[in-house]
Amino acid sequence: MMYCSKGHENPDRSRYCLECGEKLVEASNTQPGIIGDRYRIIRQLGQGGFGRTYLAEDINRFNELCVLKEFAPQVQGTYALQKGQQLFQREAGTLYKLQHPQIPKFRELFQASLEGKKHLLLVQDYVAGASYRQLLNTRKQQGLQFNETEVTQLLQQLLPVLDYIHSLGVIHRDISPENIILRDADYLPVLIDFGGVKQVAASIVSQFSPADPHATVLPVTRVGKIGYAPPEQIFSGVVSFQSDLYALAATALVLLTGKEPQDLIDEQTLEWNWRREINLSPQLGNILDKMLVPRASDRYPSARQVLQALNRSVPKQPAPQVPPTIVTKPPVTNAASATSSWQLQPASASYYARSHSLSVGKVFGIGLLLMATAGLSWWGTRLWLHSRMASMPEVIPTISPIAAPTPTPQYSTVEQNRKNQLRDRRQQLGINDSFYNALVNQLFWEERPEQRGKTLSSSPADAALRSEWDSIAAEVLNKLQALSPEARQQLGKYRAADRDRWKVSVNKLNLSSRTLYDLTDATFFHLFPQYKGQNFINQPIGQVWHGIATDKVQRLVSGSGYEKIAFTQENTIQQVRGNLQPGEGKAYIAQLTKDQLMQLNLEAEPRVLISAYSPTGSTVLLEDSSDRTWSGKLPETGYYEFVVVSTASAPVDYLLQIIAD
Structure with missing residues (x-):
């Protein structure tokens, strides 16, 4: 089968998607849909300025999921292609040396024909999880953001990763909420989409693209998102370890405030003005401020020193894990990816060439030039702050649960016993507590919309509402009991990759995903008829649909369905x-x-x-x-x-x- 970028299923060798009309990816190999004699394309994840990103199965490794990043800059000539391959292989070799549990492993670089043209493809591990952009979008829908404890934990978990890559001379160049994945397996943040590969692509385009006599600007060669990348990276192409620290701090403030950098930078002074949005502890606030100063030399010199400063300011107590997230695209019409698209973000309209050697007599002139450059760069930033992010890729919203009321000594004996029984039953069924709270909250808020986003207190005034919540919770547990233990344990963790695997499994039986979804819908709507005609997959209840689908797949594969x-x-x-x-x-x-x-x-x-x-x-x-x-x-x-x-x-x-x- 072939899939368009929206996840629609099509017959092999289809040229256009039967559902949306999109032109489909064609693989010129002996086996339809197989690239490099071992990678079966499942679907396209995204497309950037230099190629596309695919989710694929490695047929030589028991159909293990992986990510293929295509390198196809629009350059002409044999020399340009050879030079591009040489530079790209060198960068890929550097990435291949990275061996860290919070970095996807880069597997190989190979050449293959796509749509009749030679392309380079980089293969790396697939990370099952949701990006922090997805997590933030969900919280914003609920009027929430990340709190200081969560962001502090994120910094503590990512700074050692930066310290590791910096020790090898590698700079990420493109840290942002899109490029940090909360991994399902252990809820650790994973750093993806290193900018070095994209920088090679940009350089190739800059050097070998045909000159346009009518062009008024030079080709874009900067990697990094405006607002997240520091000024020296955007306007001069200069990167250092401090560039990653700047981007990480910008990411932290976006998660804390729910607003983008252009909303946090003062239009008049062009300084970060996040304190009007959120109150942080002075220690964390000062650390972020130092990471965000305009001059790289004034920032912390290393990730390790930031981590040391952070650990000195944070009390020694375990930080809560970020709760699991929930995939939200409709299964029939879309299938989402947890990995960001490989895309060069728009940068400055012009850039300055830098000399590799300076004579003493030129120092004064260069100083004036640098001052002029800095002034022009800040002026340009002010103009672009309102329009940047326009090309930010759409992401899949997820649901982050709000904690349900928890038992306290203030409850009556009857209510305390009722809550204890619900807790014990949930644990016996093996259902994740965070997901359970999110699901019951959703159903409760649909009955009581005026309570949406609120936390029920333990006071007698909320006793009737707590009773309603517990009643809904008991009914939910009754319905979830029908799922297999394996399906129940996965609730809150299902992703688009699961649906992709299901498709492959049922296709081998000469069945389509439509049949699987028909069988799943019948059971789901019997249990939750109120969701007929609704787009429920972007809500916690959608995870129940996935759990039902898991059991349907098992029945079909076993031959009983x-x-x-x-x-x-x-x-x-x-x-x-x-x-x-x-x-x-x-x-x-x-x-x-x-x-x-x-x-x-x-x-x-x-x-x-x-x-x-x-x-x-x-x-x-x-x-x-x-x-x-x-x-x-x-x-x-x-x-x-x-x-x-x-x-x-x-x-x-x-x-x-x-x-x-």
């Missing part, structure tokens, strides 16, 4: 009988031929629905239909899918008959 119907020349009529429990379904596949006449008959009560899909999904014969018959000429050859689901509240019988001429 679907059945193959075989026709012979002597027997052109096949029929199957079944019994469906409420919210359950069954899938069938039959191999049929193009232009063959088929008649479909279903005997069942109206609350039994049927869907029928062609092999590639390009034709939907029936979809969640109460019709009891269909007949016509088949549009293509392959395995047709038939899905029968029940929306009844009691067990129902059905008889499915297929006549193939």
Whole structure:
């Protein structure tokens, strides 16, 4: 199968997405969808100025997920391509030496043909998790931001990573909320998308792009996001260890305030003015201020010294982990990625060339030039502050739970016992506490919208509301009990990568994701009928849908969730009988031929629905239909899918008959 950038599923060798019309990636290899004889493209994650980023499976490593970064700057000529490959290989070799648990491992660099052109591709580990941009967007939707304890913890966890790469002479160049991933496995921040590769790409374009006689500016060669990258990096291309410290501090303030750098820099003085937005401890505030001073030499000289200053100012107590996040794109229409797109951000319209040697007689003139450059740079910053971020890629919002009321000695004995019973039952079911609170909060707020975002107090005034919350919690646990233990333990951790794996698993059975989603929807809407017609995947309740889907995949793979119907020349009529429990379904596949006449008959009560899909999904014969018959000429050859689901509240019988001429 092939996938567009929005995650829509298409047949192999498709040129355009059947759902949105996007031109699809074509791989010119002996196996469709395979690059470099070992990487199966699952979907495109993003696209930048020099190439695309893909999520792929390494078929030589048990279909392990990985990320492919394409290097394809628009340059012409054999020499330019060879020079680009040489520089790119050198940078990739540097990244390959990085061996740190909070940095994705760079696996290899290889050349492959894409769309008839030679491209370089860099392979690195895939990090399952959500970016801090995604986490922040969710909190902003709830009127929240990261607190000082969380940001302090983030700094303490990332500064050793910077100290490690700096000790090897490597500078990240592009630290921002997009390029920090909260890893699902251990909830540690992971630093991704190093800017060195993008800087090579920018340099190649600058040196070898055809000159435009009408151009009024020189090619853009700066890497880094305006507002996050310090002035010397944006306007002069000068980077140092202090450049990463500046970007990390800017990231911290964005997480703390929920506002972008252009909203935190004073338009008149062009100085950071974050104190009007948030009150921080003097110790942390002073550390961030020193990391953000305009002159690199006035900042901390190393990440280790920042960490030492931070540890001196922070009491020795364990900081709470950032709670797990929840994927939010609709499974049928989109599949999101946790990895940022590989993209060069817009920088200065012009830049200054720097000489590698200076004579004594030129010192005075150079000093004046540097002063003029600094003034012009700050002037330019002021003009660009309002327009930067326009190209910031869209990200997937996530849900960060607000803690539910917790038992305190002020509760009555009856209420305390009730809460203890809920806690014990949740633990027995193996459900994550943070996710559980987020889910119950969502359902509670939908019943009581005036309470949204509020924390219930332990006072008698909130006793009735606490009782409602506990009642909803008990009902939720009853419904989640139907999930398998494995599915329950993953609640709050499901990601787009899980849906990608499910697609691959069911495709091997000649089933599509539509069939999987039909079966999942039937059970989900039986448990939560209020979400029909809603985009619920971007909410905690969407994780329950994922848990149900996990169990459906297991049933299909085991063979108990679907059945193959075989026709012979002597027997052109096949029929199957079944019994469906409420919210359950069954899938069938039959191999049929193009232009063959088929008649479909279903005997069942109206609350039994049927869907029928062609092999590639390009034709939907029936979809969640109460019709009891269909007949016509088949549009293509392959395995047709038939899905029968029940929306009844009691067990129902059905008889499915297929006549193939």
